[in-house]
Amino acid sequence: xxxxxxxxxxxxxxxxxxxxxxxxxxxxxxxxxxxxxxxxxxxxxxxxxxxxxxxxxxxxxxxxxxxxxxxxxxxxxxxxxxxxxxxxxxxxxxxxxxxxxxxxxxxxxxxxxxxxxxxxxxxxxxxxxxxxxxxxxxxxxxxxxxxxxxxxxxxxxxxxxxxxxxxxxxxxxxxxxxxxxxxxxxxxxxxxxxxxxxxxxxxxxxxxxxxxxxxxxxxxxxxxxxxxxxxxxxxxxxxxxxxxxxxxxxxxxxxxxxxxxxxxxxxxxxxxxxxxxxxxxxxxxxxxxxxxxxxxxxxxxxxxxxxxxxxxxxxxxxxxxxxxxxxxxxxxxxxxxxxxxxxxxxxxxxxxxxxxxxxxxxxxxxxxxxxxxxxxxxxxxxxxxxxxxxxxxxxxxxxxxxxxxxxxxxxxxxxxxxxxxxxxxxxxxxxxxxxxxxxxxxxxxxxxxxxxxxxxxxxxxxxxxxxxxxxxxxxxxxxxxxxxxxxxxxxxxxxxxxxxxxxxxxxxxxxxxxxxxxxxxxxx
Amino acid sequence: xxxxxxxxxxxxxxxxxxxxxxxxxxxxxxxxxxxxxxxxxxxxxxxxxxxxxxxxxxxxxxxxxxxxxxxxxxxxxxxxxxxxxxxxxxxxxxxxxxxxxxxxxxxxxxxxxxxxxxxxxxxxxxxxxxxxxxxxxxxxxxxxxxxxxxxxxxxxxxxxxxxxxxxxxxxxxxxxxxxxxxxxxxxxxxxxxxxxxxxxxxxxxxxxxxxxxxxxxxxxxxxxxxxxxxxxxxxxxxxxxxxxxxxxxxxxxxxxxxxxxxxxxxxxxxxxxxxxxxxxxxxxxxxxxxxxxxxxxxxxxxxxxxxxxxxxxxxxxxxxxxxxxxxxxxxxxxxxxxxxxxxxxxxxxxxxxxxxxxxxxxxxxxxxxxxxxxxxxxxxxxxxxxxxxxxxxxxxxx
Numbered sequence: 001x002x003x004x005x006x007x008x009x010x011x012x013x014x015x016x017x018x019x020x021x022x023x024x025x026x027x028x029x030x031x032x033x034x035x036x037x038x039x040x041x042x043x044x045x046x047x048x049x050x051x052x053x054x055x056x057x058x059x060x061x062x063x064x065x066x067x068x069x070x071x072x073x074x075x076x077x078x079x080x081x082x083x084x085x086x087x088x089x090x091x092x093x094x095x096x097x098x099x100x101x102x103x104x105x106x107x108x109x110x111x112x113x114x115x116x117x118x119x120x121x122x123x124x125x126x127x128x129x130x131x132x133x134x135x136x137x138x139x140x141x142x143x144x145x146x147x148x149x150x151x152x153x154x155x156x157x158x159x160x161x162x163x164x165x166x167x168x169x170x171x172x173x174x175x176x177x178x179x180x181x182x183x184x185x186x187x188x189x190x191x192x193x194x195x196x197x198x199x200x201x202x203x204x205x206x207x208x209x210x211x212x213x214x215x216x217x218x219x220x221x222x223x224x225x226x227x228x229x230x231x232x233x234x235x236x237x238x239x240x241x242x243x244x245x246x247x248x249x250x251x252x253x254x255x256x257x258x259x260x261x262x263x264x265x266x267x268x269x270x271x272x273x274x275x276x277x278x279x280x281x282x283x284x285x286x287x288x289x290x291x292x293x294x295x296x297x298x299x300x301x302x303x304x305x306x307x308x309x310x311x312x313x314x315x316x317x318x319x320x321x322x323x324x325x326x327x328x329x330x331x332x333x334x335x336x337x338x339x340x341x342x343x344x345x346x347x348x349x350x351x352x353x354x355x356x357x358x359x360x361x362x363x364x365x366x367x368x369x370x371x372x373x374x375x376x377x378x379x380x381x382x383x384x385x386x387x388x389x390x391x392x393x394x395x396x397x398x399x400x401x402x403x404x405x406x407x408x409x410x411x412x413x414x415x416x417x418x419x420x421x422x423x424x425x426x427x428x429x430x431x432x433x434x435x436x437x438x439x440x441x442x443x444x445x446x447x448x449x450x451x452x453x454x455x456x457x458x459x460x461x462x463x464x465x466x467x468x469x470x471x472x473x474x475x476x477x478x479x480x481x482x483x484x485x486x487x488x489x490x491x492x493x494x495x496x497x498x499x500x501x502x503x504x505x506x507x508x509x510x511x512x513x514x515x516x517x518x519x520x521x522x523x524x
Numbered sequence: 525x526x527x528x529x530x531x532x533x534x535x536x537x538x539x540x541x542x543x544x545x546x547x548x549x550x551x552x553x554x555x556x557x558x559x560x561x562x563x564x565x566x567x568x569x570x571x572x573x574x575x576x577x578x579x580x581x582x583x584x585x586x587x588x589x590x591x592x593x594x595x596x597x598x599x600x601x602x603x604x605x606x607x608x609x610x611x612x613x614x615x616x617x618x619x620x621x622x623x624x625x626x627x628x629x630x631x632x633x634x635x636x637x638x639x640x641x642x643x644x645x646x647x648x649x650x651x652x653x654x655x656x657x658x659x660x661x662x663x664x665x666x667x668x669x670x671x672x673x674x675x676x677x678x679x680x681x682x683x684x685x686x687x688x689x690x691x692x693x694x695x696x697x698x699x700x701x702x703x704x705x706x707x708x709x710x711x712x713x714x715x716x717x718x719x720x721x722x723x724x725x726x727x728x729x730x731x732x733x734x735x736x737x738x739x740x741x742x743x744x745x746x747x748x749x750x751x752x753x754x755x756x757x758x759x760x761x762x763x764x765x766x767x768x769x770x771x772x773x774x775x776x777x778x779x780x781x782x783x784x785x786x787x788x789x790x791x792x793x794x795x796x797x798x799x800x801x802x803x804x805x806x807x808x809x810x811x812x813x814x815x816x817x818x819x820x821x822x823x824x825x826x827x828x829x830x831x832x833x834x835x836x837x838x839x840x841x842x843x844x845x846x847x848x849x850x851x852x853x854x855x856x857x858x859x860x861x862x863x864x865x866x867x868x869x870x871x872x873x874x875x876x877x878x879x880x881x882x883x884x885x886x887x888x889x890x891x892x893x894x895x896x897x898x899x900x901x902x903x904x905x906x907x908x909x910x911x912x913x914x915x916x917x918x919x920x921x922x
Contacts, residue, residue: 310809311811313808313809333813334808334809334810334811335811335813338811344809346809351803351805351806352805352806352809353806353809354803354806355798355799355802355803355806355807355869356802356803357802357803357869357870358798358799358802358869362795362798362799366795366799366806366807366810366812367810367811369792369795369796370792373791373792376791376792376793377790377791377792378790378791378792378795380790381732381733381736381738384736384738385736420810424811
């Protein structure tokens, strides 16, 4: 098979840091090539070199595309070549329609006047190719994340793509949407379009990839061919972290104690559509020293439940009681919920978790400024001491605690968010997708932190879309679907199949999931 | 929590040149101010820094500086306040009516006026914070409303003059306890003691930080900066002392600058305002009452605008319907020149003060040189643009 892309000896230096050191990557025509590595290993930098975000000349090394050397100076250049990158954060304009987004910057126009008929027809074609049935005039905001991802891919197709780069496309998709997307990649492959797939989800890579290139610390570790021999996940992990992870989930000693936290009859309505019940009559409890998982599909109402519980930060018309140590607590504002011993670490660390312009130190103390202040005056040295302490305990990788959080990798940002809540010293900590988009090594460290928390007698509620994680970390798992809890099982008796089964049968009564992104098919 | 191994290896203080480069943003504006002062000092053949002119410079800019302190908080919180110029006019009018027409003593008048400023700020802040109406729109409305109200209050006339005690707010000088006559010794002593105390405090901080192995300004730079601060303040003191001494308003201004620098840097309230402007949602989810905080930044702005209104009226010794027109632009420009970010979360009190003085020195210097008001505005506009470009460029490089 011919090689479509050959990157040789790519070295990219930022002031003081060598982000890429002599990296090689070769992609064959019509293959799905997985690119994996820990956060900060250099995957995104390499793709930015390829797509021209870092122009030719700002790095060393050669790129050959379809046999000819190329000097990419900008995104426009790479798109002309047929290299299209789809970023993790989708680049769609929410209030414009699908058609308008598809042809943004590339309008079907003559002399500056848009030919809407041609555009709509072409849009319809493209949408059919990616399997999206919504009308082309639908605004992007009305689509779920899964469908938005498809629109991005359709946009790439409109540019006569030869090589498609997807940066963690399934990070925010549920299983069925992820499967649909992977199936689409396989279809492209059949049509001869090559893809580079950056992903942290090893099972997906095992499913679709032809070859895997592993990066570590800015260098190529190896390229494995999946057809020679099936590659085990352990093999990949070993390559990524440079060591064997004996167990992906650290073991925990001790058994849960008495009931610490209870919620009874908790309900909440949609903030904009009054009367639309999003969280329905939830009863749950957490024991001292217990990790309680909440499983469910995207849009099942798990985040909505957690946020409505945490100081009514979501929804309206919220009812129900919360009890800590058997006594009813006031969670009507975020401040009161925190004072009652609750904390909620968000799933969206960039928008809801961190003040990105501020350094690690200021973010760590934000939720408990009084802990480093006397009579409202901040004790700066004490604050630095606190930040350094968390830096050490949570192994936050940074140049110092004065580094702005915007420059940290995802895993380290997540650790800063966790530090913030640990410093607030809650009794019950709700973690919403704490390991989304972060690499295996950092995940392990975060699980270790969770274990420490419960060992101290706290309770943890873990919301996660990754079933293996729930099975590996939680003591007990609740299953949520369409706003209600539909099952509860000890982790020892749970399995991915049982959880999915609970979702399917529990949700069947309510027919179609809210935004159509629900289970279409369910991998057995 | 123990202070064991958790500290990073003791950082060697960076070389001065390197440190300067990475903190260009912080030093750039100060250097610009010094350069501008030097430029006009030369161009005006030394008129700029003559005792009389220096005193005038302080008097002319006091109200802009005072409002810039409040505006900085508003901007850092992610808002803007366009109404301050109109509030200056309105409060001046209110003070005039109370003192001239109702013969009220100046103290209750001042208190009423400050309270009125707070109420005006509260009224605007209420819509911004609790109804989420963009501050640009609310304060644009306020700008029209209070300009109109000051016209209405004064019935289109100028009202004055004010009682002498009130005029002293702006045109008075502190008494010389030594009464040596001629040279104002108290002024000089204050101007020597203040920087000495400030430097003493920062040496203490430095030592404390050194114990915690926190990276800080390299020693040569610190010494140079401290010496510069001392020389500048003592020099200004010398000059002012050889005229009439420290103006009362300079004392008010200095105290307020110190207070706001402290609040923004060292208090939980200040920190929360920065978090609010940096990421409102994250701040809110961290238990910060973001609405109340926004509300109070406007109340604070209103009070400071009222104080500026009183000082301005006292200085003119009359209240006119046009008082304070376009002050908001000078105040906002001072904050942005001083490095505040239009998207919130970034900005410093010292920066805003320096920004205000950059504008003030240029106004004063160009007037001495006889440059017309037309070209003055052109130049000031370009300087604002250049300052912000410099900031953005530096940020991009970092």
